[in-house]
Amino acid sequence: MSTQLSADVVEGFGEGEPPAEPEPTKELAGRSPTQIALARLRQDKVAVVCSVILLVMVVLAILAPVINSALGIYADLDSPDAPRPNEVLEFDGFPAIGPPLHGFTWDHPIGLAPGTGYDNLALLLLGLRTSLIVAALATIISTLVGVTLGLVAGYARGWVDSALSFFIDFFLSFPFILGALALAPIVTTRFGGNTETLKRAELITVVGVLVVFGWMGIARLIRGQVLSLREREFVQAARVIGVPTRSILFKELLPNLVAPIVVSVSLSLPGYVAAEAGLSFLGIGLTETPSLGRTINRAVPYNEPYPLYLWVPVVTVMVLVIALNLVGDSVRDAFDPKTRR
Amino acid sequence: MRLHKPIIAVTVVGAFVLAACGGSDSDNGDGPESNVDTDNLANTGRAQDPTREGPVTIEGATEGGTVKVISYAGLNTMDPTEAYYQNTTSILTGLVTRSLTQYVYDADQNSMVLVPDLATDLGTPNDDFTEWTFTLREGIKYEDGTPVKPEDFAFSAARSFDRTQFPEGPAFSNDYFVGGDTYGGPYTDPKGTFEAVEIDGNTLTYKMATPFPDMPYWGSFAALGPIPLGAKSDPEKYALHPLATGPYMFGDYTPEKSLTLVRNPEWDPDTDPGRTAYPDEYVMDFQVAQAKIDQLLLADSGDAQNTLTYDDVQASNYRKFQDTGRVITGGFPLTSYWGPDYRKITDIRIRQALAWVYPYKDVDLAGGYIAGVTSVPATGLLPPGTAGRVEFNPIPDHEPQTTDTAVAKQLLEDAGELGYEIKFPYAKDDENSVAVKDAIVASLKEAGFTPNPVPTTVADLSTLRADPNADLNVRSAGWIADWPSGASWFPPLIQSTNLDAEGLGSNYSVFSEPEVDARIKEILGLPVDEQAAAWGELDETVMTEYLPLFPIRYGGVAQAYGSKINGHFIDNTIGMPTWKNIWVTQ
Numbered sequence: 001m002s003t004q005l006s007a008d009v010v011e012g013f014g015e016g017e018p019p020a021e022p023e024p025t026k027e028l029a030g031r032s033p034t035q036i037a038l039a040r041l042r043q044d045k046v047a048v049v050c051s052v053i054l055l056v057m058v059v060l061a062i063l064a065p066v067i068n069s070a071l072g073i074y075a076d077l078d079s080p081d082a083p084r085p086n087e088v089l090e091f092d093g094f095p096a097i098g099p100p101l102h103g104f105t106w107d108h109p110i111g112l113a114p115g116t117g118y119d120n121l122a123l124l125l126l127g128l129r130t131s132l133i134v135a136a137l138a139t140i141i142s143t144l145v146g147v148t149l150g151l152v153a154g155y156a157r158g159w160v161d162s163a164l165s166f167f168i169d170f171f172l173s174f175p176f177i178l179g180a181l182a183l184a185p186i187v188t189t190r191f192g193g194n195t196e197t198l199k200r201a202e203l204i205t206v207v208g209v210l211v212v213f214g215w216m217g218i219a220r221l222i223r224g225q226v227l228s229l230r231e232r233e234f235v236q237a238a239r240v241i242g243v244p245t246r247s248i249l250f251k252e253l254l255p256n257l258v259a260p261i262v263v264s265v266s267l268s269l270p271g272y273v274a275a276e277a278g279l280s281f282l283g284i285g286l287t288e289t290p291s292l293g294r295t296i297n298r299a300v301p302y303n304e305p306y307p308l309y310l311w312v313p314v315v316t317v318m319v320l321v322i323a324l325n326l327v328g329d330s331v332r333d334a335f336d337p338k339t340r341r
Numbered sequence: 342m343r344l345h346k347p348i349i350a351v352t353v354v355g356a357f358v359l360a361a362c363g364g365s366d367s368d369n370g371d372g373p374e375s376n377v378d379t380d381n382l383a384n385t386g387r388a389q390d391p392t393r394e395g396p397v398t399i400e401g402a403t404e405g406g407t408v409k410v411i412s413y414a415g416l417n418t419m420d421p422t423e424a425y426y427q428n429t430t431s432i433l434t435g436l437v438t439r440s441l442t443q444y445v446y447d448a449d450q451n452s453m454v455l456v457p458d459l460a461t462d463l464g465t466p467n468d469d470f471t472e473w474t475f476t477l478r479e480g481i482k483y484e485d486g487t488p489v490k491p492e493d494f495a496f497s498a499a500r501s502f503d504r505t506q507f508p509e510g511p512a513f514s515n516d517y518f519v520g521g522d523t524y525g526g527p528y529t530d531p532k533g534t535f536e537a538v539e540i541d542g543n544t545l546t547y548k549m550a551t552p553f554p555d556m557p558y559w560g561s562f563a564a565l566g567p568i569p570l571g572a573k574s575d576p577e578k579y580a581l582h583p584l585a586t587g588p589y590m591f592g593d594y595t596p597e598k599s600l601t602l603v604r605n606p607e608w609d610p611d612t613d614p615g616r617t618a619y620p621d622e623y624v625m626d627f628q629v630a631q632a633k634i635d636q637l638l639l640a641d642s643g644d645a646q647n648t649l650t651y652d653d654v655q656a657s658n659y660r661k662f663q664d665t666g667r668v669i670t671g672g673f674p675l676t677s678y679w680g681p682d683y684r685k686i687t688d689i690r691i692r693q694a695l696a697w698v699y700p701y702k703d704v705d706l707a708g709g710y711i712a713g714v715t716s717v718p719a720t721g722l723l724p725p726g727t728a729g730r731v732e733f734n735p736i737p738d739h740e741p742q743t744t745d746t747a748v749a750k751q752l753l754e755d756a757g758e759l760g761y762e763i764k765f766p767y768a769k770d771d772e773n774s775v776a777v778k779d780a781i782v783a784s785l786k787e788a789g790f791t792p793n794p795v796p797t798t799v800a801d802l803s804t805l806r807a808d809p810n811a812d813l814n815v816r817s818a819g820w821i822a823d824w825p826s827g828a829s830w831f832p833p834l835i836q837s838t839n840l841d842a843e844g845l846g847s848n849y850s851v852f853s854e855p856e857v858d859a860r861i862k863e864i865l866g867l868p869v870d871e872q873a874a875a876w877g878e879l880d881e882t883v884m885t886e887y888l889p890l891f892p893i894r895y896g897g898v899a900q901a902y903g904s905k906i907n908g909h910f911i912d913n914t915i916g917m918p919t920w921k922n923i924w925v926t927q
Contacts (some may be wrong), residue, residue: 076779077779085780086700092657092660093657093711096661115707115776116706116779116780189801194798251565
């Protein structure tokens with residue numbers, strides 16, 4: 001049970017609310033730190049706006065296939081109704097309908113991709129979906145791994161701690177890009193025998209690479225917190241009365257770590273989005289599924305003749321990352337009892 | 342002839358630009374304008390002029406200036422005996438090394454003409470083309486002042502036998518010269534006897550094991566130019582600095598990065614019926630990104646004004662280059678084709694179905710080709726203009742570059758093979774290759790095939806394709822004729838190869854029919870005036886009866902140059918700039 005004296009509760013009283021009409025039936029229940037944080041978040045305009053944007057993006061991403069079939073736009077040639085490239089492109093690959101050479105058309109609001117004739121809006125929605133799935137998976141798995149290892153390292157001390165700390169430092173010193181460049185092709189050529197298994201292999205590889213190079217941050221953070229928490233009286237009391245270690249870890253310590261975990265999650269999500277886009281841009285990420293990074297890679301030579309094709313996915317990635325970062329910042333501020341609003 | 346980029350060999354190149362005069366039958370937008378003569382794509386060097394003499398002057402040309410050349414690919418090897426890529430061959434024969442014969446550009450025909458080089462004419466054959474006699478010019482010197490001797494030609498011919506020392510070099514000496522299959526070359530077989538060349542004063546006689554009417558064309562290769570005996574031509578050194586007999590010689594050379602050619606003071610223009618030397622030097626930079634090449638040439642400022650490239654402009658920039666007027670298009674005798682594995686796909690109906698189902702136009706678009714500019718509709722293996730070519734359609738009723746999945750499906754059903762599995766390789770780290778793969782898969786599915794593309798990487802693609810035991814049943818390849826006759830097409834592409842000893846060679850369709858092998862041998866022995874027609878007939882028979890492969894497109898190039906570069910035309914024997922015509926505006 002957490003007895004962390006919350007300064008907020010004290011502050012809350014001291015905020016000088018005018019002693020208005022007494023509300024006799026209102027229960028004077030203490031608010032938990034999480035509830036306080038959420039309340040502060042609700043007041044933060046930036047956080048609210050960014051959350052709305054994120055919500056919209058998540059909904060669009062989840063509904064991407066539905067939207068695509070509703071609008072009749074296609075991101076590949078799998079469906080027999082999808083237009084073939086020679087039906088919608090001119091002799092040199094530029095779209096025969098819509099930008100850049102012809103006017104705006106409602107059939108393809110942000111135009112067609114040159115060379116393949118796929119609809120850019122379909123690619124955008126599916127790419128958003130890919131980015132969010134990869135980032136979410138990577139975040140969840142790396143958080144689980146990092147928190148567990150951090151908890152164990154912080155609580156155990158002794159040689160377990162030394163070993164795990166060395167482990168963490170070792171991985172921290174590995175250059176991410178070089179590691180990804182080396183690992184990704186090896187894994188995919190080993191496991192990607194045909195295109196079906198390749199899709200899955202690539203997804204696992206990308207998530208795997210991101211996790212392998214991303215779990216260390218939260219692990220160190222949690223380890224640091226645990227190191228200080230384990231000396232507190234409630235933990236010592238629990239040990240004295242013989243509570244098993246597992247219970248101490250997950251029932252006593254973990255709830256106190258909610259704040260750093262939430263903050264870390266909300267800040268690592270945008271990092272993973274950008275990393276996945278970067279990997280796909282370099283050609284070592286996903287090649288079978290639509291991805292914003294892939295689209296950007298294809299669009300770079302067209303930045304002069306067909307700028308819309310390049311800038312839409314770039315701006316999308318930017319907005320997604322900025323929104324996630326701002327929400328993450330606000331969450332961190334909200335959870336930190338020392339910041340005054 | 343091997344193409345100079347591995348990705349070209351897979352027919353998915355960043356940007357090949359070929360303009361056909363009204364060749365595109367798609368009604369999407371305006372067709373491109375260009376000066377590629379699609380009827381005579383391979384009408385290259387058929388013209389010959391044995392009496393041409395130097396010196397060559399270009400009207401209005403000014404001496405001086407530096408020509409900068411930028412390109413994406415590096416140079417494979419510059420040893421004249423081993424150079425066999427478009428870029429290496431063309432740079433060596435155009436600027437640095439002279440040989441028995443050479444090609445020059447004819448502006449009226451927009452084509453190349455074979456003229457003498459260090460020989461005084463185009464050679465004299467005996468009756469059955471088993472002996473060729475050349476008389477050499479006198480007074481020729483290497484860049485270091487040492488005189489060129491007839492023994493140097495004998496040495497280079499001997500060197501050209503060595504497939505162990507020069508595995509990637511052209512092997513025509515082995516195919517045709519006396520001792521081609523027994524003598525191993527001066528480095529691998531120093532005790533062997535070399536009997537293919539006889540020297541009598543200033544006259545050389547080349548002796549053939551089988552009739553070789555095309556010897557003057559083989560004589561234009563750098564491999565048959567003079568190479569000094571002894572330590573000077575040690576292969577490791579010589580690849581870094583071959584001795585020049587042409588107007589330019591090697592300055593600094595960092596393999597794969599840069600090459601500088603400076604004037605060769607020993608070159609005498611009076612002795613050279615083809616070359617000119619207006620620019621002071623050539624500075625070549627390699628491994629320049631394709632987008633950067635295009636941007637530099639479009640911007641055309643500073644150094645870029647005297648820069649040229651022999652890479653194709655990217656499809657995304659072709660229209661802009663057309664507007665500037667500084668892009669030159671031209672044909673060259675390239676046929677890209679799909680070769681179903683003859684050992685695995687044995688029913689001709691399935692191969693015909695593949696020819697119907699292949700999405701020609703979609704692949705061109707996805708691969709970054711420009712319809713009518715770098716991709717011309719193809720029918721038989723021999724491109725238009727090859728001597729003796731017969732215009733025919735191996736697949737009845739099939740319009741070139743059309744796709745009809747319904748007909749393909751019908752053919753599959755007739756053969757009882759609905760759901761037949763097709764395994765072809767693609768490079769998953771090249772976006773163009775992936776897009777092409779998607780187009781092919783969609784079309785195959787529609788026709789009832791089961792497509793199972795095999796993912797690999799750009800680096801491994803040619804290795805996978807060359808492996809006879811790889812789990813593939815279709816391979817795609819491109820072939821450029823070494824010279825404009827059927828002898829340069831059929832033997833390398835459809836003659837059986839010893840799979841264990843030499844692998845597939847260039848026979849990517851793994852085609853093997855003893856009848857056809859025998860016929861090829863027969864034609865090689867025919868009198869030269871009957872050969873051309875015989876090759877044309879063989880093209881028709883083999884394609885109609887066996888269909889070992891089907892062509893996807895004939896090739897073309899579009900190259901850009903800066904505003905101060907003049908004389909950049911297309912050498913349509915090889916798809917490279919006409920180095921001998923280039924000069925810089927001062």
